[in-house]
Structure formats: C-alpha cells, structure tokens
Amino acid sequence: MTTEPIAAPAPAEDVTLPVLTVDGRGGNGDGRGGGGGRDGSTGEVPLYKRLLNRLVEANPTVVTILSIFTALIFGGILIDVTSGTVVHALSHIGSHPGRALSLTCTTVLDAYGAIFSGSVLSPTALGHAISTGQGWTGVFNPLSETCVAATPLILAGVGVAIGFRTGVFNIGAQGQLIAGSIVALYVGFAVHLPIGIHLPLVILAGAAGGAAAGLIPGILKARTGAHEVIVTIMLNYVFLNLLNYILGGAPFQLPGQTNEISQKMLSTARMPHLFGSTLRVNLSFVIAIAMAALASWFMNRSTLGFSFKVSGANANAARTAGMSSSKVTILVFAISGLFAGMAGMATLAGTNFFLSSGYGGTIGFNAITVALLGRNKPWGVVWASMLFAMLDVGGATMQVRTGITLDLTSVIQATIIFFIATPMLVREIYRLRSTGQGALQLFTKGWSG
Amino acid sequence: MRLELDGITKRFGSLVANDHVNLTVEPGEIHCLLGENGAGKSTLMNILFGLLHADSGEIRIDGAPVTFADPGEAIRDGIGMVHQHFMLVPVFTVAENVALGFEPTRRFGWLDRRSARAQVRKLSTEFGLEVNPDAVVETLPVGVQQRVEILKALHRDARLLILDEPTAVLTPQETEALFHIMRSLKASGRSILFITHKLKEVLSVADRITVMRLGRVVGSTAPAQTDEEALATMMVGRNVELVITKPPGHPAGTVLQLEHLTVSDERGVTVVEDVDLEIRAGEIVALAGVQGNGQTELAEAVVGLRPVRSGSLRLAGVDLTHTSVRQRIHDGLADIPEDRQLDGLVLSLSIAENLILDQYDVAPFAHLGVRNLSAMRANGDRALNEFDIRAVNENVPVGTLSGGNQQKVVVARELARRVKALIASQPTRGLDVGSIEYVHRRIVEARDDGAAVLIISSELDEVLALGDRVAVMYRGRIVGIVDPGVGRETIGLMMAGGGTPSAGNEGVTEHVGVSAGEEP
Numbered sequence: 001m002t003t004e005p006i007a008a009p010a011p012a013e014d015v016t017l018p019v020l021t022v023d024g025r026g027g028n029g030d031g032r033g034g035g036g037g038r039d040g041s042t043g044e045v046p047l048y049k050r051l052l053n054r055l056v057e058a059n060p061t062v063v064t065i066l067s068i069f070t071a072l073i074f075g076g077i078l079i080d081v082t083s084g085t086v087v088h089a090l091s092h093i094g095s096h097p098g099r100a101l102s103l104t105c106t107t108v109l110d111a112y113g114a115i116f117s118g119s120v121l122s123p124t125a126l127g128h129a130i131s132t133g134q135g136w137t138g139v140f141n142p143l144s145e146t147c148v149a150a151t152p153l154i155l156a157g158v159g160v161a162i163g164f165r166t167g168v169f170n171i172g173a174q175g176q177l178i179a180g181s182i183v184a185l186y187v188g189f190a191v192h193l194p195i196g197i198h199l200p201l202v203i204l205a206g207a208a209g210g211a212a213a214g215l216i217p218g219i220l221k222a223r224t225g226a227h228e229v230i231v232t233i234m235l236n237y238v239f240l241n242l243l244n245y246i247l248g249g250a251p252f253q254l255p256g257q258t259n260e261i262s263q264k265m266l267s268t269a270r271m272p273h274l275f276g277s278t279l280r281v282n283l284s285f286v287i288a289i290a291m292a293a294l295a296s297w298f299m300n301r302s303t304l305g306f307s308f309k310v311s312g313a314n315a316n317a318a319r320t321a322g323m324s325s326s327k328v329t330i331l332v333f334a335i336s337g338l339f340a341g342m343a344g345m346a347t348l349a350g351t352n353f354f355l356s357s358g359y360g361g362t363i364g365f366n367a368i369t370v371a372l373l374g375r376n377k378p379w380g381v382v383w384a385s386m387l388f389a390m391l392d393v394g395g396a397t398m399q400v401r402t403g404i405t406l407d408l409t410s411v412i413q414a415t416i417i418f419f420i421a422t423p424m425l426v427r428e429i430y431r432l433r434s435t436g437q438g439a440l441q442l443f444t445k446g447w448s449g
Numbered sequence: 450m451r452l453e454l455d456g457i458t459k460r461f462g463s464l465v466a467n468d469h470v471n472l473t474v475e476p477g478e479i480h481c482l483l484g485e486n487g488a489g490k491s492t493l494m495n496i497l498f499g500l501l502h503a504d505s506g507e508i509r510i511d512g513a514p515v516t517f518a519d520p521g522e523a524i525r526d527g528i529g530m531v532h533q534h535f536m537l538v539p540v541f542t543v544a545e546n547v548a549l550g551f552e553p554t555r556r557f558g559w560l561d562r563r564s565a566r567a568q569v570r571k572l573s574t575e576f577g578l579e580v581n582p583d584a585v586v587e588t589l590p591v592g593v594q595q596r597v598e599i600l601k602a603l604h605r606d607a608r609l610l611i612l613d614e615p616t617a618v619l620t621p622q623e624t625e626a627l628f629h630i631m632r633s634l635k636a637s638g639r640s641i642l643f644i645t646h647k648l649k650e651v652l653s654v655a656d657r658i659t660v661m662r663l664g665r666v667v668g669s670t671a672p673a674q675t676d677e678e679a680l681a682t683m684m685v686g687r688n689v690e691l692v693i694t695k696p697p698g699h700p701a702g703t704v705l706q707l708e709h710l711t712v713s714d715e716r717g718v719t720v721v722e723d724v725d726l727e728i729r730a731g732e733i734v735a736l737a738g739v740q741g742n743g744q745t746e747l748a749e750a751v752v753g754l755r756p757v758r759s760g761s762l763r764l765a766g767v768d769l770t771h772t773s774v775r776q777r778i779h780d781g782l783a784d785i786p787e788d789r790q791l792d793g794l795v796l797s798l799s800i801a802e803n804l805i806l807d808q809y810d811v812a813p814f815a816h817l818g819v820r821n822l823s824a825m826r827a828n829g830d831r832a833l834n835e836f837d838i839r840a841v842n843e844n845v846p847v848g849t850l851s852g853g854n855q856q857k858v859v860v861a862r863e864l865a866r867r868v869k870a871l872i873a874s875q876p877t878r879g880l881d882v883g884s885i886e887y888v889h890r891r892i893v894e895a896r897d898d899g900a901a902v903l904i905i906s907s908e909l910d911e912v913l914a915l916g917d918r919v920a921v922m923y924r925g926r927i928v929g930i931v932d933p934g935v936g937r938e939t940i941g942l943m944m945a946g947g948g949t950p951s952a953g954n955e956g957v958t959e960h961v962g963v964s965a966g967e968e969p
Binding site: 300301302303304306307309310313314316317318319320321322323324433 | 462752754773774775777778784786791792793794795796797798802806807809810815818819820822
C-alpha cells in the first residue's frame with residue numbers, strides 16, 4: 001500500500017482486479033469478473049478440480065453419504081461390543097491378535113452381508129438358481145419385499161417432504177394414513193364393482209380420506225393460527241383410536257369375530273401383482289414411484305408448487321409478492337395428507353387387505369425421517385425409503401442368520417438421522433471444508449415453526 | 450495508543466477478504482476507514498477485535514506485537530468496539546449495562562451498584578455524554594443507546610475505539626452530537642477508528658482517511674487534500690455521480706391518494722395517525738424521518754401488508770383500502786421493500802425465479818397452472834442485461850449476489866412491468882456508491898415514465914437528491930411537506946420533532962400535518 005496522499009483517482013489497473021470475483025461477497029460482487037464475460041470466473045477451473053472440490057466441501061449430498069457411512073461404522077462397533085465371541089477374542093488380543101482382529105471384522109461383515117442378502121440379493125440363492133435353473137423366486141424375493149416395505153414410506157415421506165418444503169410441519173402423517181386406510185377399506189369391501197372401476201375408486205378413496213384429514217390442521221392453522229405440530233400430533237391419537245373404535249363393531253368388523261379385525265377387501269379392490277403371485281411386489285409400488293415423479297413435477301413446474309416453495313423459503317417475500325399464505329397453508333396440508341392417505345391405502349390394497357388395531361405401525365413417523373434423509377426432495381425420499389426398507393427387511397434375515405437382534409437396524413436408522421441433524425459434527429469428523437453459505441442448516445431449520 | 454496493522458491478509462476459501470492491509474492509527478487521531486460493502490472493512494475490524502484471525506500479518510500496539518485469541522484479550526489491551534447493532538440488555542439500566550461483565554462487587558459478591566453509577570456519571574461528564582445512569586436502556590433513544598455503548602468501552606478503559614457505521618441509525622442532529630463526543634475523546638488522547646461509507650461525515654470529522662477496495666488499501670489521505678468526488682472514485686474505482694442530475698419533473702394528475710390514513714401495529718398501538726398525502730403522476734415524494742416514526746408501517750399499509758384501521762387509499766381513483774396485495778400489484782402498484790432479504794427476495798431461489806415472484810402464475814410465465822420455465826429464463830436473461838445485474842447467469846441463487854446486485858433484482862422485478870405507483874422503502878440501504886447511483890437513476894426514470902413515486906428513506910442525502918417534494922414524518926404524523934430546497938437543517942429539525950417550519954418559510958408548499966389537539 002501507499003501511505004502518501006492520493007487525491008487523484010486510483011490507477012486504472014485496479015479497476016479490473018480479478019481477486020474477488022469468485023463469489024458475491026467481494027466489492028461489486030459480480031460473478032462476471034471485472035468487466036469480463038459472463039462465464040469468466042468458473043470457466044478457468046478444470047472440471048475434475050471442481051468435482052474434487054465438491055467432494056471435500058460440506059455440501060448436503062456429501063454430508064448425507066458420510067452420515068450413512070458413519071452410522072454403519074457405529075453400528076459395526078455396536079455389533080462387536082455386544083458379541084460374546086468378539087469380546088472374548090478381544091480379551092485375548094495379546095496372545096491371538098490375528099484372530100481377534102479378523103473376528104471383529106468378519107462379525108460385522110457377516111451381519112451387514114446378511115442384511116444385504118436379505119433385502120437385495122443373496123449371492124448363494126443366485127448361484128443356486130443359475131446352476132439348477134430353479135428357485136428364481138428366492139432370488140428376487142428379497143428385493144420384492146424391500147419394495148413392498150418401501151411403498152408406504154415413499155408415499156407418506158413425499159407428503160411430509162412437500163410440507164417441509166412449504167415450511168409447515170406435518171407430524172400427522174400417521175393419522176392421515178389411518179384416515180385414508182379407513183375410507184379406502186370401506187370402499188374396498190362395501191362397494192361391488194368391476195376391478196377396472198373398483199380399484200381406481202379405492203385409490204381415490206384413500207387419497208381423499210388422507211386429504212380430508214390433512215385439511216383439519218390446515219384450516220385450523222390458516223384460520224386461527226393454531227400450531228400445526230400440536231394439532232397434528234393430537235390428531236394422530238384421534239385417528240388411532242377412531243380405528244380401534246370402528247374395528248369394534250359393524251360395519252367394519254369382520255362378522256363373527258371378537259378381535260379387532262376388519263372385513264377383507266374384495267378381490268376387485270386389490271392391487272395386481274407385478275411379477276406373478278409368488279412375489280408380493282404389486283402395483284402399489286409403481287403408484288408410489290409415479291406419485292414421487294408427480295410430486296417432483298408439481299414442486300418444480302406447477303404454479304401452485306412454486307408458491308409452496310416460495311412460502312417455505314421465505315414467507316415474508318411470498319406475502320409481499322401477493323401470495324396468499326392461508327390458501328397455501330390449507331392446500332399444502334390437503335396435499336400432504338393426500339400422500340399419507342395413499343400410503344395407508346397402498347399397503348391395504350397391496351398386501352394387507354384388512355385393517356387391524358395398530359395398522360400402519362410407525363410408518364407416519366418414519367415418513368418424517370425419510371423426508372429429512374431425502375432432503376425433502378421427492379426422489380431423495382424414494383432413495384431414503386429404499387434404504388430404510390432395506391434395513392428393516394434385511395434386519396430380519398440378519399437376526400435369523402447371525403442372532404444379532406433386529407433392533408440394531410433401528411439403531412443404525414436413528415444414528416443416520418442423528419448425523420444428518422448435526423452436519424457440523426460430520427464436517428468436523430471428516431475435516432470437510434465449509435461451503436460458507438449456510439447450506440447445511442437447510443436440513444433442520446425452522447422446527448420451531 | 451498507536452496501532453499498527455502490518456500486512457494483514459485473510460482468505461475465506463478462494464476469496465481474499467484482506468490482502469496485505471497496512472494501517473496506522475496515531476494516538477489521539479480520528480482515523481476513517483472508508484470503503485464499499487464487501488471491501489473488507491468488517492473483516493479487518495473483526496481481526497483487530499479478536500473475532501477472526503489473520504492468515505498472515507502483524508498487529509502492533511505502541512510498537513509491541515500483539516495477538517488476540519478472542520475479544521476479551523483485545524479489550525484487555527485497550528481496544529473497544531461499538532458495533533452497528535448494539536449489544537445491550539434492553540431491560541437493564543445504563544449503569545447495569547455498562548458494568549456488565551466487569552461488575553464492581555462488595556463482600557460476598559454483592560453488586561456494588563453505587564460505584565457503578567458513580568463510574569457512569571464520572572465518565573459521562575468527562576466526555577460530555579449526558580447519560581442518566583438509572584435510565585432503563587429500552588426507554589432511551591437510539592442515539593443515547595449508542596452513547597451507552599461508548600460508555601461501556603470507556604468503562605473497560607479503551608484507548609482505541611472502533612465505531613462500526615455508527616451514524617446509520619442517527620438523525621443529523623444526533624450525528625453532530627456524536628462527532629462532538631468523538632472530538633472530546635480525541636482530546637483525551639484516545640484514538641478512534643471510524644468505519645463508514647458516508648463521504649460527508651468522513652470529511653467533517655476525520656484526521657486521516659484510509660480507503661479500501663476489494664480487500665486492499667487503495668489509498669490514504671487527509672480531508673484537506675481531497676473531496677467527496679475523489680474519495681468516491683477511490684472507493685468505487687471509477688467515476689461516479691454522487692448526486693444524480695434530475696431534470697425537473699412534470700407532474701400530472703393525482704395517482705396515489707392517502708386520506709386520513711391511520712394504522713396500528715401488532716399491539717394495537719397507533720403508529721400512523723391521520724396521514725393525508727397526494728402523489729401525482731411523474732412526481733417523487735420523499736418521506737423523511739428517523740427510523741421508527743411510522744414510515745415502515747405506512748409503506749406496509751399502502752402495499753397491503755398491514756391492515757388500515759381508518760382512512761382510505763386510492764390508486765388512480767380506485768379504492769384499494771381493503772384489497773389484497775395481489776390485487777394491488779395487479780392494479781399497478783410496485784413495491785421495493787425495506788429489507789430486500791427479508792421481504793423482497795427468496796435467497797435460495799434463482800435470479801430468474803425471483804424476477805417473476807409476483808408474476809409466476811400469469812402469462813407468459815404460466816399457462817393453466819403450469820409454469821413456463823423457458824419464458825422465465827428468457828425474462829431473467831433479458832433483465833441481467835437491461836438492469837446490469839452482475840451474475841454468471843440467471844440460474845444462480847440470488848443469495849450468492851452482492852447486496853447491490855440483489856437490490857437490482859428487486860428493482861428489475863418491480864419496474865419491469867408498467868407501474869402506476871412505486872413505493873420504495875430505503876431503496877439504497879447498505880448499498881455501495883455505484884449501486885446507489887444506479888438505483889436512483891432507475892427511480893427517476895420510473896418517475897419520468899409517469900409513475901407516482903413514494904420514497905421512504907432515513908438518509909437525508911437520498912431524500913434531498915430524489916424528492917420533488919419532501920414529507921417529514923414524526924411520531925406517526927406528517928409534520929410538514931416542504932420543498933427540498935429548504936435545506937438539510939430545516940428538514941433535520943423537523944425529523945427530530947423540532948416543530949414544523951414557521952409560517953413565513955417560503956419553502957413550505959403545503960402543510961398537511963395535523964396539529965396536536967386534533968385527535969381523530
């Protein structure tokens with residue numbers, strides 16, 4: 001620098017300083033570079049280098065993958081310390097170090113291998129099928145089961161994700177799922193129609209039931225300002241007990257039963273199998289994928305989806321631009337509920353065919369988890385649901401084959417979400433570079449909603 | 450204290466925020482650090498105050514090298530900082546705030562309130578600060594709160610005070626009072642590092658001026674050796690028009706008409722009271738006033754974000770008093786909101802998407818509920834050129850742009866369609882000189898295209914530069930509408946509630962304010 005007085009304009013060469021043109025923070029903050037062309041600043045960095053940079057910076061995709069990886073490591077440690085043989089071998093690590101180390105590894109690999117072969121593909125079954133030409137059902141059954149388990153997660157998860165993107169916290173997927181199931185069930189056993197009309201009607205009934213249930217918190221929030229988290233949590237109990245109530249008598253209860261079991265869906269109301277009756281995967285899975293595609297299109301291409309997105313990202317700006325926040329709130333709850341209702345219908349018409357007390361398990365809550373893991377994007381939710389379904393389905397195989405309890409997979413699922421919710425921790429563990437734009441906070445922002 | 454910064458360099462990834470910055474502050478000197486937003490001033494001050502750490506370079510105090518791991522160490526070595534946003538506990542008294550963190554205690558840890566009060570009184574008289582130690586901070590005007598911050602630093606025995614954009618929130622009179630305080634601090638041998646981008650202030654108060662641009666020191670000078678134009682050129686790196694040349698307007702018929710407009714805030718307190726205002730086509734009315742006197746609420750009521758309690762609002766004869774924001778946009782009202790990041794933009798969305806935020810569901814950007822993305826991108830591409838928005842392309846998120854370019858996106862969106870009236874709240878807040886020039890020019894162009902323009906600004910320079918007429922607001926009322934020719938002093942006095950100009954003042958063209966006794 002110069003310390004002598006400068007009263008004259010700075011020299012011209014300073015005008016085109018290239019130093020700060022990379023992001024918007026510098027000086028005039030122009031990404032175009034000082035007077036240069038539009039693509040000036042990024043064009044000079046080779047592609048491979050930019051890709052490499054993306055890999056070591058803490059962007060959401062990298063953090064998600066590392067969260068899953070870290071959770072699997074953590075699960076592995078858990079398997080080792082709870083395994084009697086491994087602990088015993090480790091206590092003799094001084095005399096038999098090789099055996100101790102190999103046991104720690106093989107125990108974990110066996111367990112994860114069992115999960116994989118139970119949920120995706122078993123190499124043994126494949127080998128057997130190829131050599132004998134028989135048993136192909138066994139080869140495809142794990143994948144089929146994973147798809148069946150993923151179906152309701154995808155639907156309910158996409159619904160929750162659309163809510164999150166819009167800035168509303170629909171914790172009521174469980175209740176909406178039950179509401180959709182009840183309506184779909186009624187249409188499924190009480191109405192007699194040919195399959196070409198009956199099945200679409202059942203699908204619509206599930207969607208309508210869920211949407212109607214979603215409208216309750218939506219209207220309450222828009223009209224009275226009631227907090228949607230409280231309302232939806234309470235409504236979950238309402239629908240749970242409503243199901244128990246209607247299962248106790250006519251017209252829903254299976255005649256001649258005292259147990260809380262419903263009538264069965266008529267055959268015209270059931271989803272056709274995709275690959276023959278030996279594999280349980282059915283049309284519901286295709287519907288779930290199609291609905292995810294529709295949701296993706298909806299958020300990106302429809303005007304309504306755009307107003308959802310804007311409201312979620314900045315409600316003030318949405319208001320200033322003339323969008324109606326009450327309209328958005330009511331509609332997003334209806335749509336979120338619609339997806340949850342279809343989730344209940346999908347399993348009912350796909351594999352279950354009747355309702356019983358506790359139907360739906362914890363799908364409505366796992367939907368929140370997969371929405372989070374899928375970064376609230378429909379296709380992200382699909383992958384997250386497949387992963388969670390794999391862990392659930394494969395966990396059973398693992399329990400049978402290795403004796404490790406099924407709860408381990410729940411621990412892994414929870415640990416994944418733990419790391420997803422603490423991106424700063426993941427960044428620290430792997431020494432990732434900060435992107436400096438607060439991109440990571442997007443995961444969990446706004447829970448106080 | 451003699452402070453030397455020697456070769457300070459700080460990088461954030463590929464961005465060099467400070468590039469070998471050298472700066473020397475002599476004892477008893479008011480040293481101005483001048484630069485646009487993003488020039489690296491704040492980074493440098495954060496390094497000096499121990500909030501950030503330099504990658505290389507050295508800080509020396511009275512010749513001895515020092516390093517600050519955190520602000521506590523900087524304070525211990527005699528550096529005090531008055532932040533732009535005050536760090537005060539609103540419900541505590543002045544004495545409690547000043548003592549906070551360095552509380553004098555008696556036996557068993559009892560707080561010694563009396564000695565804290567005495568301290569405040571002593572410092573306050575010594576430097577002419579005039580602060581009552583027992584006043585609760587939240588009841589004090591902003592200017593006095595700022596003095597409490599200065600007291601805090603003095604109480605911790607600061608020998609170098611950093612004042613970060615201290616005048617942004619002050620009236621012209623309060624600014625003068627602050628300069629007076631600064632001079633008395635200087636007389637006591639303390640050094641002051643004064644950060645600002647207002648050129649007038651620099652010339653009136655500084656002993657020495659250092660100008661930064663793009664992370665580098667581009668020059669150092671003294672007020673006697675320079676003038677506003679030269680400083681602006683150094684700051685921006687090119688010639689800029691400080692005050693735009695504005696041809697006289699050709700006002701036509703009344704377009705925007707406010708009659709007895711009264712507005713309440715969330716708690717039901719009246720914040721805008723019985724305001725009458727008429728703005729004609731082709732005319733700019735600048736609404737002057739210190740922040741918090743109801744201008745924000747008035748603007749929100751006009752654009753439809755805040756309900757009108759009584760009175761009416763008409764745009765080109767159509768009553769809009771109770772219509773929706775959407776309807777008003779449709780009827781030709783444009784709005785540049787006060788806080789572009791809070792209300793004007795969705796930072797995570799692209800430039801192209803932000804440019805159609807209020808047109809997203811009408812042709813050509815949508816058809817039957819389906820968005821036309823290519824029309825949106827074409828529109829974005831056009832706006833980049835037409836409004837000189839500096840970005841790689843129209844698909845980058847608005848959040849990655851500088852403040853000036855973000856504001857250009859807002860301006861481009863609001864002025865792209867034909868507007869009958871434009872409401873612009875603090876349209877150049879936080880912008881650099883170059884962007885201010887640009888935004889001002891666009892607003893004048895909108896006027897010349899026949900729009901009725903209402904500018905709400907707490908910057909007197911802006912009010913005087915843009916306004917064809919100036920309405921001054923104080924405590925929710927318009928206390929007078931004057932010609933900008935009446936001068937800074939008169940308008941400044943009106944902003945401070947110092948009465949409306951006397952009847953003989955020939956600059957007064959109209960007097961719409963309501964006298965005190967006339968309650969609605």
